[in-house]
Amino acid sequence: MKTITVYTSPSCGQCMMTHKELGKRGIEYVTVGLSEDWAAGPMLREKYGYTQAPVVVVDDGRHWTGFRPDKIAGLVG
Template identity: 30%
Template sequence: MKNVKLYTQPACPPCEFVKNYFQMHGVKYELLNIKENQAARNELINEHGSMSTPTIVIDGEVIIGFEQERIDELLDLSSSKMKD
């Protein structure tokens, strides 16, 4: 199973979109709210070089924002699976 982290914060519509996308595909992930969790915010900035949400980390690969093709590639999802 892939290690997936989603860095988010309140009032972030793109974050909600990613959560819904993951749910639709049955992706298990760790949700890290950077407004409530200072350690998560520090990790996001210092380890992943991001100050934006959503930031997704899949097995160490950082995706800033919702990049569906990259997410699908890293999680072995494909549009053909959605059609089945």
């Protein structure tokens, strides 16, 4: 089973939509709040070049930022 981590920030519309889509598809994931984990933001910028939330990281090497229902659909199966 894949480990999926979603990095989010408060009041982020795309974050909320990402959570909703993952839940709708029954995909389990871990949430990391960028306002609680201060080291996560710099790590995402350095490792992936992302500066906006949400960031979805899959342990198989896939990652993306923003609400991407097409990418979420690719996690099923």
